[in-house]
Amino acid sequence: MTRPEPPIAKSEAVQRDASGMPVPVSTGVMQAAAHHARDAHNDVLFRTVLLASALLVLAALLGTAGSTLWGGRLAFQTFGWSFLVSDHWDAVNGQFGALVPIWGTLMTSVLAMLLAVPVSFGIALFLTEVAPPWLRTPIAAAVELLAGIPSIIYGMWGLFVLAPFLADHADAWINDKLGTLPIVGRLFQGPPLGIGMLTAGLVLAIMVIPFISSVMREVFHTVPTRLKESAYALGSTTSEVVWNIVLPYTRSAVIGGIFLGLGRALGETMAVTFVLGNAHQFSESLLMPSSSIASVIANEFTEASSDLHRSTLIALGFLLFCVTFVVLAIAKLLLLRLARKEGNA
Amino acid sequence: MSGDNAWLYRRRRVNNALALVLASLATLFGLFWLVWILWVTASKGMSALSPTLFTRLTPAPPGDGGGLANAFYGSAVVSLIALLIGTPVGIGAGVWLAEYAQRRALGAVIRFLNDILLSAPSIVLGLFVYSLVVKPLGHFSALAGGLALALIVLPVVVRTTDEMLRLVPSTMREAALSLGVPQWKVIVQILLRSARAGVVTGILLALARITGETAPLLFTALNNQYWNSNLLKPIATVPVVIFQFAMSPYDGWHALAWAGALVVTAFVLVLSLLSRLLLARTKVTHD
Numbered sequence: 001m002t003r004p005e006p007p008i009a010k011s012e013a014v015q016r017d018a019s020g021m022p023v024p025v026s027t028g029v030m031q032a033a034a035h036h037a038r039d040a041h042n043d044v045l046f047r048t049v050l051l052a053s054a055l056l057v058l059a060a061l062l063g064t065a066g067s068t069l070w071g072g073r074l075a076f077q078t079f080g081w082s083f084l085v086s087d088h089w090d091a092v093n094g095q096f097g098a099l100v101p102i103w104g105t106l107m108t109s110v111l112a113m114l115l116a117v118p119v120s121f122g123i124a125l126f127l128t129e130v131a132p133p134w135l136r137t138p139i140a141a142a143v144e145l146l147a148g149i150p151s152i153i154y155g156m157w158g159l160f161v162l163a164p165f166l167a168d169h170a171d172a173w174i175n176d177k178l179g180t181l182p183i184v185g186r187l188f189q190g191p192p193l194g195i196g197m198l199t200a201g202l203v204l205a206i207m208v209i210p211f212i213s214s215v216m217r218e219v220f221h222t223v224p225t226r227l228k229e230s231a232y233a234l235g236s237t238t239s240e241v242v243w244n245i246v247l248p249y250t251r252s253a254v255i256g257g258i259f260l261g262l263g264r265a266l267g268e269t270m271a272v273t274f275v276l277g278n279a280h281q282f283s284e285s286l287l288m289p290s291s292s293i294a295s296v297i298a299n300e301f302t303e304a305s306s307d308l309h310r311s312t313l314i315a316l317g318f319l320l321f322c323v324t325f326v327v328l329a330i331a332k333l334l335l336l337r338l339a340r341k342e343g344n345a
Numbered sequence: 346m347s348g349d350n351a352w353l354y355r356r357r358r359v360n361n362a363l364a365l366v367l368a369s370l371a372t373l374f375g376l377f378w379l380v381w382i383l384w385v386t387a388s389k390g391m392s393a394l395s396p397t398l399f400t401r402l403t404p405a406p407p408g409d410g411g412g413l414a415n416a417f418y419g420s421a422v423v424s425l426i427a428l429l430i431g432t433p434v435g436i437g438a439g440v441w442l443a444e445y446a447q448r449r450a451l452g453a454v455i456r457f458l459n460d461i462l463l464s465a466p467s468i469v470l471g472l473f474v475y476s477l478v479v480k481p482l483g484h485f486s487a488l489a490g491g492l493a494l495a496l497i498v499l500p501v502v503v504r505t506t507d508e509m510l511r512l513v514p515s516t517m518r519e520a521a522l523s524l525g526v527p528q529w530k531v532i533v534q535i536l537l538r539s540a541r542a543g544v545v546t547g548i549l550l551a552l553a554r555i556t557g558e559t560a561p562l563l564f565t566a567l568n569n570q571y572w573n574s575n576l577l578k579p580i581a582t583v584p585v586v587i588f589q590f591a592m593s594p595y596d597g598w599h600a601l602a603w604a605g606a607l608v609v610t611a612f613v614l615v616l617s618l619l620s621r622l623l624l625a626r627t628k629v630t631h632d
Contacts, residue, residue, distance in 0.1 A: 039527040040527075042527060042529055043527050043528050043529050046528070046529035046532075047441075047445060047529075049437060050437045050438070050440055050441035050444075050445065051441055051445070052437075053433075053434045053435075053436075053437030053438040053441065054437070054438040054441040054442060054446070054452075054455050055455075056434050056438065056499070057438050057459050057462060057499065057500065057503060058454075058455060058458060060462060060470075060473075060496055060499065061458050061461065061462055061465075063477065064465070064469055064470060064472075064473040067472070067473050067476040067477060068472055068473065068476075070476070071472070071476050118371070119371045119374055119375060120371075121371070122369075122370065122371025122372065122374075123368070123371050123372045125364070125368040125371075126368040126369055126372040127372070129365075129368075130368050130369060131372075139376070141621070142376055142379060143372075143375050143376070143379070145379060145617070146375065146378065146379050146382075148553060148613055148614060148617045149379075149382060149383075149557075149610060149613070149614075150556065150558070150559075150584065150609055150610065151557065151559070152557055152559045152584050152587055152588060152606070153382065153386055153557065153609070153610050154382070155588075155591075156386075156587070156591050156602065156603070156606055157381075157382050157386070159591065160385075160389075160591075161381075161385050206375075206378045206382075209375050210375075213375070237357055237358065237360070237361035238361055238364070238365060239360055239361045239363075239364035239365065240357070240361070260464065263464050264464055266466070267464075267465065267466025267467070267468070267469070268466075269466065269468045269559070269560035270559045270584075270588065273588075274591070274592075294466060294468050297468055297472070298468060298560055298563055301472075301475075301563065301564045302563060302564050302567065314472055314476070317468065317469045317472040318469075320466055320468075320469055321465070321466065321469045324464070324465060325461060325465070328460075328461045328464050328465070329457075329461060332460055
């Protein structure tokens with residue numbers, strides 16, 4: 001009668017020779033030891049390769065920061081701090097100031113946030129408290145489709161459809177009604193061109209709404225049901241529960257979601273390039289064409305006439321990278337804070 | 346006194362109703378743009394769509410009677426390079442984060458930086474590849490374009506691999522390890538296999554992201570009016586050609602740009618739908 005095979009068939013097989021006869025134990029031990037050594041060696045090798053790939057992520061970020069700083073050194077050395085405050089952009093005479101692109105980047109992103117944050121909050125509120133449950137998944141999926149549309153499609157739509165529409169129907173009204181207001185009126189005076197910072201801000205807002213609303217929706221779901229039900233039991237209305245229970249509980253993550261959207265808006269290139277008009281003339285008006293850091297790089301990099309011009313564009317890229325890095329890092333830290341409260345991190 | 350209460354009660358009711366109506370309007374506002382953009386892309390793209398779009402080369406101005414064949418080919422080549430570089434590295438890094446770095450500071454740092462790379466401006470990544478590849482080689486190339494897109498693929502794959510592996514029950518790891526299976530075999534033959542659908546989802550999502558990506562290609566792959574199979578030469582890609590054609594004054598080029606835009610959008614939407622379905626199926630099997 002044969003012995004039933006033990007569960008570890010492999011090590012058993014090692015201890016028999018070709019004819020099935022057991023080999024002396026010492027050889028088997030040595031073979032097993034060699035096997036172990038090989039496994040250990042492979043494990044170390046595997047682990048090292050994996051670590052190297054993980055370090056490549058680190059290298060990609062450091063490389064981006066380092067190479068743009070190095071590539072932009074000529075511009076930084078030539079212009080010094082005045083690079084940040086000068087609005088003089090003259091490629092022929094080699095004079096470059098970054099004020100207009102920096103201003104354009106900040107203004108379009110701020111405009112986008114002013115519009116996107118309340119709308120995203122409304123969508124998240126609708127999807128977590130208002131809509132009947134069967135409607136929530138399809139609408140959430142539809143809103144997230146907006147995030148999937150490539151930015152170049154937003155740009156084309158903005159240039160060919162939205163800009164003419166605004167030029168015909170909105171810009172004149174804005175100029176006449178808002179342009180006459182005291183103090184802020186200057187922001188809204190301008191010819192009905194259709195392209196400009198206001199249009200870019202609107203397109204950016206549409207692009208970041210799905211990012212912000214999906215973060216908000218997810219964190220609203222983390223609020224413990226018993227907290228909300230306690231408030232309802234005390235007679236709170238839905239809006240009071242959201243305002244007094246849900247928002248305070250998720251505050252840091254909600255702000256994190258907003259910063260995530262801001263980081264996206266600051267670095268967005270194609271959509272803005274289409275509708276901003278690539279003007280280097282400084283203007284207070286939101287109806288006037290302007291430029292952003294990303295759009296200047298996209299428009300001028302391959303046509304840069306001199307080393308200084310190219311270096312200036314790379315230096316702008318470095319500034320953009322630093323700003324978005326800080327914004328996204330803040331976003332991530334704020335989001336982690338809620339995750340920690342939840343015990344997920 | 347009771348009049349005061351009734352007034353307060355009514356005001357709270359009105360406030361609540363107002364908030365809920367505003368929330369619904371915000372949702373309609375978001376969906377309105379989605380419908381408008383998709384409608385414009387579909388209608389303008391459809392009227393320009395023709396079989397020659399896939400068989401003819403990009404035409405010289407004014408752009409009548411051409412196609413985007415070289416651009417579709419170029420996009421396929423560049424995306425393939427990006428996936429070939431980005432996927433293995435991304436899976437490797439994701440596995441390291443999930444399996445080897447659970448409680449290590451370096452793991453937390455890399456996870457954190459990976460999330461930042463995920464949202465970093467793609468145009469700056471293009472500048473990095475420009476100084477890394479294009480400048481030393483002295484010319485724009487399909488390879489540089491692929492490398493730039495690989496930097497966008499990388500964080501997406503890292504993140505999904507990491508998340509999907511952490512969904513695999515630890516009993517599976519322990520069972521395999523207790524049988525004396527070396528860890529690399531546990532990971533490759535058991536953990537990655539059971540997380541396969543999730544990892545594939547990550548690759549599909551990454552492909553969807555790079556399909557419409559334009560900015561980093563502008564100064565890495567550049568553009569090419571002709572058919573090019575040399576990886577070290579500039580190559581046309583659909584998004585860059587769309588950008589060039591849309592910004593031009595020619596109607597023929599505009600029509601081709603809309604046709605390209607429709608194809609790209611449809612492809613991206615199908616990919617994201619596919620990955621959504623795949624993800625839904627994995628979630629069911631894991632629960």
